[in-house]
Amino acid sequence: MLVADLLALATRWRPRPTVTIIDPALQGIGGHHYSAAERLAAELAAAGVGCRILCSSRADSNVIGTLKGEICFSESIYGRTDTGMREFERRAKALAKDLSRMVQWTRPDLLILPTCDQVLLYAAALAIKSIGGWQPTILAWFLYPPDDAQTQAEYRVAGEALKSGLGSRGQVHACCETTAAKRLLESCLPFALERRPGPSALANAISPPSREVGERSRGPVVACVGHANIGKGYALLPEALSLATKSHDRVVFRVHGFIDRRDTVQDHETFRRLSEMGPGVSVHNAVLSTQGYQEFIAAADILLLPYAPDVYRSRGSGVFNEAEQLGKPVIAPRACTFAEEAFAEGRAVPIERLDPRGIAHAIAGAIGDLPQLEERAAIHARKRKLDGLRPLLTRLLKAAPGYCDIKL
Structure with missing residues (x-):
């Protein structure tokens, strides 16, 4: 009976899914990049899943010590002065090289891009293509809508590259924060977008101050x-x-x-x-x-x-x-x-x-x-009420090729 139970367990057991958060602009405490990574790591931990955080090569001790960030990217998503296609491809290839080096042996099941643009999306596509057999689920928040012809062309290149590197469109869960951004992005990318706020610095437990509306002992x-x-x-x-x-x-x-x-x-x-x-x-x-x-x-x-x-x-x-x-x-x-x-x-x-x-x-x-x-x-x-981040992560983790009994 014990042998039969062990065999039944073995057929159901799978290793826990692996998750990697990537943000080439994550350098220090303060601002959206730090708080987004911090919130995502906390929500994943609440689901019983650890993660790696790959950050800028210029990350400070707060990122390395507090977030356990790992030095990775030599390029940032900021500071671009040349808006031509050649510079777009150069930056993406540099980021892809750094990413491939860090994940070629671990091949995470879920890749999270909390502050994504067309360069980082293209870099992820190139890295996936360079690592044979790697088919991660991707969760991305797009912060910078393509509001000019050059940026739109770059998003199209990045989107098609990712589409060709992944086996199914369903492996990409893409988000943005405004209706206008959703409309612009969907005109360039080969997958649907959801309007959803990015990972907030305010945890779900944070609530408004206790005073009643209109009750004030000082000026507003x-x-x-x-x-x-x-x-x-x-x-x-x-x-x-x-x-x-x-x-x-x-x-x-x-x-x-x-x-x-x-x-x-x-x-x-x-x-x-x-x-x-x-x-x-x-x-x-x-x-x-x-x-x-x-x-x-x-x-x-x-x-x-x-x-x-x-x-x-x-x-x-x-x-x-x-x-x-x-x-x-x-x-x-x-x-x-x-x-x-x-x-x-x-x-x-x-x-x-x-x-x-x-x-x-x-x-x-x-x-x-x-x-x-x-x-x-x-x-x-x-x-x-809640911003829905935890249910979204839980759903994506359950769909990943890893252990399904995720804590809620």
Whole structure:
């Protein structure tokens, strides 16, 4: 009887699936790259599955020590100056060489690309082709929609290469964050996309602050948080907040932004001006830990996102996703499609013209309508509940050629 039981078990047993997260731009703590990898690793661990995290060759001790990241990629998905096809292929081949070296013996069942673009997609396709017999399931979030002819051509090359390297279209689960991005990407790629927020820094257990809507012992807090690059509109804030504070002197403005090396001179001048605006404006430049980031957003009443529409017209926003999850009203440019549903439902206030006066006007509108905005945002957060990441990972893990009894 014991032998029969062992034989029956042997026919059912398979090794646990192996998972690798790849992000050539993962270098340090702070920002979407770190929080996405951290969240994915935590969700996989909750499902009883470990993972490898392959990161930039310039990754710091936080990535190596805390996330157990492994040095891999010599190229990044950022910093590209030559937009021609030759440079696209050169970067993809360099990334593919690095990836192949790291996975040729392990051949993970599930390959996760949390911050994907056309270069990384093509690199994954080339690596899969170079390793005979490797047919992973791929989960990818596309952050950068193809909004010009050259980028669209590159996405087509990458998509066709991946299609030819994989045995089934079903092996790719592709996601993006906005309807506009989905439309653009599906016009270039040979597989369907799902509109789904990227891996959030806010775990499912995070909930809004305990105070009741409308209950406030101080002025409302309007907050900016994130990476202070030029596309985030930080340079407009000194004049915009100066105008806003003249009309609403009880409002507290909290501005966080870690400075981009590419915009150092402009950013330092912006934060110098903000720091001299008095007690109603507080400035924070340190890179936030995940917990610090969560606490910063949770303490805000309104999130201000003065993003440049030419950069974010079709792109999603991690800060916006987290504001939705916590039931926080948002101020954002009308032309940024990540907030179009929130505008329509009355839980976000549009910036009609992205200049200091337009931002100040939107702030005044949000403060004047704050109780209603909070109520609508809280209703949406309750409907939204979880972001669905854990069920998605569980489903993909169960479909992978590995042990099926995944913990839920």
